[in-house]
Amino acid sequence: MATKAAGRPNQLFRNLNAKIASIPMIFTALVVFVGGTTWTIVYSFTNSKLLPRLRFVGLDQYERLWSTPKWLVSIENLLIYGILSLVFSVIIGFILAALLDQKIRFENTFRTIILYPFALSFIVTGLVWQWMLNPDFGVQQVVRNLGWESFTFNPLYDQRIVIYGILIAGLWQGTGLVMCLMLAGLRGIDEDIWKAARIDGIPMWKTYLFIVIPMMRPVFITTLVIIASGIVRLYDLVVAQTSGGPGIASEVPAKYVYDSMFLAQNLGQGFAASTMMLLTVAIVVVPWAYLEFGGRAKRG
Amino acid sequence: MAEAVLARQPKAGSRAEARGARPRPMLSRRNIVVYGTLFVVSVYYLLPLYVMVVTSLKGMPEIRMGNVFSPPLEITFEPWVKAWATACTGLNCDGLSRGFWNSVRITVPSVIISIAIASVNGYALANWRFKGANIFFTILIVGAFIPYQVMIYPIVIILREMGVYGTLTGLVIVHSIFGMPILTLLFRNYFASVPEELFKAARVDGAGFWAIYFKIMMPMSLPIFVVAIILQVTGIWNDFLFGVVYTKPDTYPMTVQLNNIVNSVQGVKEYNVNMAATILTGLVPLVVYFVSGKLFVRGIAAGAVKG
Amino acid sequence: MFSVSVKNLDLSFGDVQVLHELNLDVAQGEFLVLLGSSGCGKSTLLNCIAGLLDISDGQIFINGRNVTWDEPKDRGIGMVFQSYALYPQMNVRGNLSFGLKNARVPKEEIDRRVARAAEILQIEALLDRKPLQLSGGQRQRVAIGRALVRDVEVFLFDEPLSNLDAKLRADLRIEIKRLHQRLKNTMIYVTHDQIEAMTLADRIAIMRGGAILQLADPHTIYARPVNKYVADFIGSPSINFLQGDISTRSRPAFTADGIMVPLERYQFTGNGINEGPVSFGIRPEHIVVGEQAASLPFHMEVEAEVVEPMGSDTLVWTRLAGQDFRFRVDGQLPLKEGQRELIGFDPSRASIFDGETELRL
DSSP: OOSTTTTOOOGGGTTHHHHHHTHHHHHIIIIIIIIHHHHHHHHTTBOOSSSOOOOBOTTHHHHHHHTOHHHHHHHHHHHHHHHHHHHHHHHHHHHHHHHHTTTOTTHHHHHHHHHHHHHSOHHHHHHHHHHHTOTTTSHHHHHHHTTOTTOOOOGGGOTTTHHHHHHHHHHHHHHHHHHHHHHHHHHTSOHHHHHHHHHTTOOHHHIIIIIIHHHTHHHHHHHHHHHHHHHHTOOHHHHHHTTTOSTTTTOOHHHHHHIIIIISOOHHHHHHHHHHHHHHHHHHHHHHHIIIIIHHHHHO | OHHHHHHTOOSTTSSSSOOSSOOOOTTOHHHHHHHHHHHHHHHHHHHHHHHHHHHHTSOHHHHHHSOTTSOOSSOOOHHHHHHHHTOOBTTBOSOTHHHHHHHHHHHHHHHHHHHHHHHHHHHHHHHSOOTTHHHHHHHHHHHTTSOHHHHHHHHHHHHHHHTOTBSHHHHHHHHHHHHHHHHHHHHHHHHHHSOHHHHHHHHHTTOOHHHIIIIIIHHHTHHHHHHHHHHHHHHHHHOOHHHHHHBOGGGOOHHHHHHHHHTOOSSOOOHHHHHHHHHHHHHHHHHHHHHHTHHHHHHHHHHHHHO | OOSEEEEEEEEEETTEEEEEEEEEEEOTTOEEEEEOSTTSSHHHHHHHHHTSSOOSEEEEEETTEEOTTSOGGGSOEEEEOTTOOOOTTSOHHHHHHHHHHHTTOOHHHHHHHHHHHHHHHTOGGGTTSOGGGSOHHHHHHHHHHHHHTTOOSEEEEESTTTTSOHHHHHHHHHHHHHHHHHHOOEEEEEESOHHHHHHHOSEEEEEETTEEEEEEOHHHHHHSOSBHHHHHHSSSSOOEEEEEEEEOSSSOEEEETTEEEEOTTOOOOTTOOOOEEEEEEEOGGGOEESGGGGGSSEEEEEEOOEEEEOSSEEEEEEEETTEEEEEEEETTSOOOTTOEEEEEEOGGGOEEEETTTOBBO
16 A cells, blocks of 8 residues: 555645645635624624623624614515515516517617616616606606696605615616616527417416526526525615614614714624624525535535 | 637526417507507616706706606706715715715725636636635625525624724725635636536646636637626726715715715705716716616626526 | 556545445556447546546546646646537637647748648648637547647547437548557546447456446456446447356356356356346357257257348347347348247356346456
């Protein structure tokens, strides 16, 4: 055995260049992602205020968090916004994709129009819709000028429905992406499926509903995960459109974190709130990652 | 050559032709429904852009009189000039131009550095697998789902220790870090789809790690580099969160400055200036979008479907 | 001194052992074919010899030098790939000279070698074209040229003709054979195509499950396969197997459901004859039909069940001893389904395998 594999070079220096090239990735993965996340979680159990301090106070920050109205409103808003934006963007995105997949003319033009908001910053989107929904000059006033004097549509200044005003802007920006993903999924389906369905005399809507959509399951799941992880990050749009107002009616968790850390000088609260955000994402992503990759690894 | 490389593109455009029923007479009921719906949807999507443009071309008196949809009676470019050159944020009254140049100085190096790092890294992962590489890569991809808020503050500390907190350099580092997961994935998947025999042939021909990257892989991969550039330019230009966290008022990127101009509580609201500023900020990604067309779609499809 | 020598080679990926205790010696100027179905480890072995895979254990020598841990470029090999693997952004000249430039060969020397390779392969006219402007056959010629310019002792071919259509494959096969006759280098050639293997090889190594089952010249492989797998793998249409027993009662014979084949003329391998269950293999082309069959040690009248005319000859399906049985007859012979015909064979041309170990008896 001793002579076998003699002269094998030191394993550390094998592929040395590849290892050097991976240093930024290793740094990012270990120091920023793992290290940063761990750091934040650890410090969420301290009473850090202006500066991070390692004085542990157990779950105090979390108790305070869950008894703060602003946070509760944030969570409620995120739930409403999240669920509605998932449902609507998937439904609208799929219908638009199906329409574009009908061998139509000007497909590129329509797609370009529907997708362009996605290229814009959330700040731009938020400001445009702030202006569109302006009660004195925007949609509400236009309809009133048309003769419907009592028409009221003033989401940005109405605490009860402000989150729907943000939803309108969010959908305007994000549906194009969903449409593109769905369109890619539709194009990935074997043409012969359609031929078979036609020969069997299955109406088109039934083909979509019972054959095509089930076949597109992976695309739907991926889309849902992408939208969901984007929703949790919802921040810029709110800042631009309403700054969290009126009052605290349109606060969201990401904004709560920023405000605690950089405005209220209450780091501990910010860490606790961001850890809660992480938890939320984990609840969405971990089962998906397990199904998607855990199963595949075993099969492979 | 170009077709071969393009054909290797995953997912998007895998089938050239659209599907559905065979062509029918243009004015069938079905066509009216399809085109009618798409037309109405298009109007809805275009409306905000239209409103932005017309508002920015009106004078304030006209805005107070009319509604947001009416075209300008008298076109004025004054709001544009003001938005670019003299609008105030805090004490600075040199308009959005400052933010624009900041954004340029942030975006250009961030795009170059993040793509350079991610492409070499993706290449190493695809072709020079070494022990443990996949563990780090998995962490990187999982990390892409972690809300940025969780890592914001530790990065503040890291940047402060490095002495670059609040500078453009710091922000460039941050963009390079957070661009890494999606770009590495993009490049890794692309390089993995390059036939392995090509890589083997190059090794037999005596090319090493860097020679294969620069002489074989990179020249073959121009489309994916373009996709990455599009992805990064729009992403970094549009960023707000990192800009507001990691820079100071002097170095604010355009989005942050725009938000400060529009949402400042002092003074009279000048909606036309606000809209001109908004268009100006959106202009760069819009130009990228309209010029790149299908590559943009491919970028988000490749990045998103696979990610 | 052997040109290429593989000693006790082991290769595992994690827990999966891909190659096990493999030994192989290739003589100077020999054309060796590694033959096997996909997944048998033949390409893997070639990649190990090329240095494209790190082996787990063992040693590899090329021209007497231990190259086990050398980079591919330092091993004195040239390699030709199935997908041609031409660099798409370089023209043919660029493809041919890329390796030489990496090795910092002087410009005049590069030009000389490229010109010579182009002349040998008759691709002079293509030197300024890009790979995408070439046909499949031309691309593979360029790929061979890339190995040629390296001026090396050992050529490695990894299924080089598999991507070509049947006619081109036959043409290029001849060219590779001519090339070998002209250059006289050592060539190791991986394929799953037995025709390629039989026509090109000085020796064939049949691989399965990461091991070499038989290493011999084509005729031996064909006529005296070491086990049932090799017998079945080589030959088209494939060999007939009849399940039955060996009996040695009065004289050695193969018996199965109503037939008895005398085995006096069969050459048993060393260990003598044992009674017991066996597979009796006889190739369809070794069956004699008609009157000549009557004079053979074994003959019998059978009914043609299915007749498959293939032009030059015809394959006839019948049943013998209650088992499927095929034989090949001249394409001119008028034979109809249902017709009865006398067939026979010489048992010395058969191959008999142990029913359990499947090794040749």
